[in-house]
Amino acid sequence: MSGLVVAVVLFAALLHASWNAIVKAGRDVFLTTVLVSGGAAGISLLALPFLERPAPASWPWLAASVVAQLAYYSLLAAAYRAGDMSHAYPLMRGSAPLMVALASWPLLGEKLSAMQMAAIACICAGVLSLYLASRANGQHTGRATVLALLNACVIAGYTLIDGIGVRLSGAPAAYTMWIFVLNGAGLLLWTLARRRRDLARYAATQWRVALVGGCGTLASYGLALWAMTRAPVAAVAALRETSIMFASMIALVVLREKISPRRWLAIALIAAGAVLMRVA
Template sequence: MPTHVLAAILFAAFLHAAWNAALKSQPDTFMAALAVTSGAAVLAALALPFLPAPDASSFPFIAASSMLQIAYYLLLAAAYRVADIGHAYPLMRGVAPVLVALGGGLLAGESLHGAQWIAIGLICAGGAALTLGARGHASGGLRPTALVLLTATAIAAYTLVDGLGVRRSGAPAAYTAWIFLLTGIGIAALSWRRSAGQLPAYLIRHPGLALMGGAATTGSYGIALWAMTQAPVAVVAALRETSIVFATAIAVFLLRERATRARICGAGLVALGAAAVRLA
């Protein structure tokens, strides 16, 4: 993988971990997620008039991805209500690349060679180790893990859809903007009964969360979609999960979750996997 593509994905990974940590730090993760998606939708609407239009053949993928993204955000907010970020984030982000790698061969016809599978395996093994290192601090029971695994499935599904769609679009930036515009509108519509009258006041109290979170999630995924036009979807998806390392650092140093040997080893495996992607 070219160095500039690798560097771009690592930056996207940092952005992703940062906005997830901001979401988790809010007392009401549902309203926080709604604020982030609203901010992303506003930014997308402002950008679209200045971007080249995606090819018409990509719009069915945009529609499908938007529906999957809506499911993802709702599941993410639910997961963060019952599980620590140090448990939920590594598990959901570590499982998704495996599902993408398996689905990519079936749906996109992408075949990976041995070194790429090893790199993906290292990243996913690191995610598993980080999850084990955080289990003692996760909210107990099967429900948190079930929600996290459902979120991982949604991540894999929209990643595969977008890997196919963005290559047809010919315009990764506009493709990304359309997804976030439709996702924001969809989540606001579905959430209206619960959030009626609350969102405007929440946005006034938390403008930074809406704008910075919206910019971070849009930028993070936009970079990833561009990278999918440069490299196999499964490799990009796995490398993007280096966000696990950033999320763990944020959890330990900012959110004061406990550092364990498993977490340290897991972060090392993810970093090693990222290096292997560069060499594969």
């Protein structure tokens, strides 16, 4: 992985942690998720007329990705309602890269080097250590754990789907924009059918969430997909999990969560994995 790709993925990780913190801090987690998704869809819709259309071969993968990501947003909101971000986020983001690494070899034919595998293992070890530290402090629930692990499977699924789809598209930017347009439309229609009045009242006072969060999630995933066209999918997916490090910093400074020495040690493991991935 080149220095540019590493820097882009790390920035994408920071953006990802930031918009997740916005969702977690919202008064209504699900409606905040809908606003973030809707904001990304609106921005994407404005940009699509100026972008090249994705190749026809990528559209089946795009459709599969949209289905998976609608499930992702729903499980994300449910996991954050059930437990703390410091518990759910590491499980969701940390379990996924190992699944991607194991699946990308037979599906994508990507053979990772020993050092890349060591980097993936290091990052995953840090993530799991972070989870164990949260568990020791009683910061988890069984429901949150189940929802987070289910979402990890979904994350691994759409990561592999989009890793293939974006390569077939010939137009990574447009492929990404279409994902967000269709995701946002799906969530919005479902919410209008179930909670129309709640959404209207919430959006009237929280419209900035749609703008800021939408920009964050769009840029985060778009940059990650671009990186997947320049480096192995599993390597990008693992390095992107350094968002847990950024999420911990945000939790400490913005959300004012207490971080124990054990949690800082876990964060250090994740950082070490990022450095190892850089030199692999």
